[in-house]
Each structure stands twice: as structure tokens, then as C-alpha cells.
Amino acid sequence: MKSITVFCGSSMGTQEIFEQEAYRLGQLLAHKQITLVYGGAKVGLMGAVANGVLSGNGKVIGVIPGFLQTKEVAHEELSELITVDTMHERKTRMSELCEGVIALPGGFGTSEELFEMLTWAQLGLHEKPIGLLNVAQFYQPLHTFVQSMVDNGFLKKLNQDMILSSERAEDLLQLMEAYKAPKVKKWITPETT
Numbered sequence: 001m002k003s004i005t006v007f008c009g010s011s012m013g014t015q016e017i018f019e020q021e022a023y024r025l026g027q028l029l030a031h032k033q034i035t036l037v038y039g040g041a042k043v044g045l046m047g048a049v050a051n052g053v054l055s056g057n058g059k060v061i062g063v064i065p066g067f068l069q070t071k072e073v074a075h076e077e078l079s080e081l082i083t084v085d086t087m088h089e090r091k092t093r094m095s096e097l098c099e100g101v102i103a104l105p106g107g108f109g110t111s112e113e114l115f116e117m118l119t120w121a122q123l124g125l126h127e128k129p130i131g132l133l134n135v136a137q138f139y140q141p142l143h144t145f146v147q148s149m150v151d152n153g154f155l156k157k158l159n160q161d162m163i164l165s166s167e168r169a170e171d172l173l174q175l176m177e178a179y180k181a182p183k184v185k186k187w188i189t190p191e192t193t
Helices: 016-031 044-055 087-096 108-122 140-151 169-178
Strands: 003-007 035-038 060-065 080-084 101-103 130-133 163-166
Touching: 003 108, 016 035, 016 044, 016 169, 035 044, 044 060, 060 087, 080 087, 087 108, 101 108, 108 130, 130 169, 140 163, 163 169
Parallel strands: 003 035, 003 101, 035 060, 060 080, 101 130, 130 163
Antiparallel strands: none
């Protein structure tokens, strides 16, 4: 993979390990010469992962809606900052620019971005690997929830298996490199969405 989109919180969370692992993921991406595509902010885990990449002289592309691009929010040291009009356009552009997706801890926005990418994969709109960096078991409740979807007949096991997860960034990248997307009937196309 040459580029990975990272979705994560615009705050640091309550545990220092969240910031540490976001920064470390950034350093790892720089070391592997993988371009970071992310939301363009300098705050929270978003800023930490970008700063990790920049510390290793890596490439960082930020995608930010104009209404969030203020001096206080937009990261000013990125390789490239793309301004878009809407949050949906932001996700679409971030998807177009990447070959894989990683979710770090975050809130509603991170969850929404993650689930949209999973939904697009389920519909066959892309075949990119989607990984959870399960820092401090943050995503364990999500794994339980997704298992409940399967157990109750709302999600196929095949689609559950699209979610790659590890507590270690190195292991997660290996899982993503080895990922083979499930073959799904493409009853919907990018042109119809």
C-alpha cells in the first residue's frame, strides 16, 4: 500500500496511550513510505498521527471542509491540504486518495467514517482493507456489537471478516497487506450512489 486514510478523534481522549500510539502509527507510516491521508486538523489524535508522519519526513495529505479550516484547526505543515465543501465530500476524497483505511480511537465522526467505508466495501464499491488499531482495547465493544449483528441475522460473517483488527500497528499493516476482499455481487455501482 502506498497510501492509507486514518480516521480518528479530534481530541486526545482520556488515556496517554491514545496519543502515543497515534504518533507511533504516523512514524511507522513514514518509515514504510506510506502517505497519510487524514482530516487535515492539527488537534487531537488527528494532529498526533500527522505529526508522527512529519517527524519521519513522510508525506501527509489533509482533507478538510472549508468551515473547519481556521488557523486554530487546520494543520499548517502538511505536504498538501485539500479544502472541500462538505463532510461527505471529505470522506469521498479521502477514499479516492487511499489504498486502505485505519481507524484509531475516536467519537461519532470516526465511527461514522468507519461504518461508511465498511458499508461501501459491503456493497462492493471498493476492495480496500479496513483496519482498527485497537489501542487499549478501545474497539472491543464494537467487536461485540458487530458479533451481535451477525448472531441476529443483520450481517453476514463474510462482511464481519472485512474488519481487520490489532493492538499493534505493525501487525495491523501486515493484515492489511495480506487482505483479500470478499467477492460480492455488485448490485450497486459508484455511479448510482
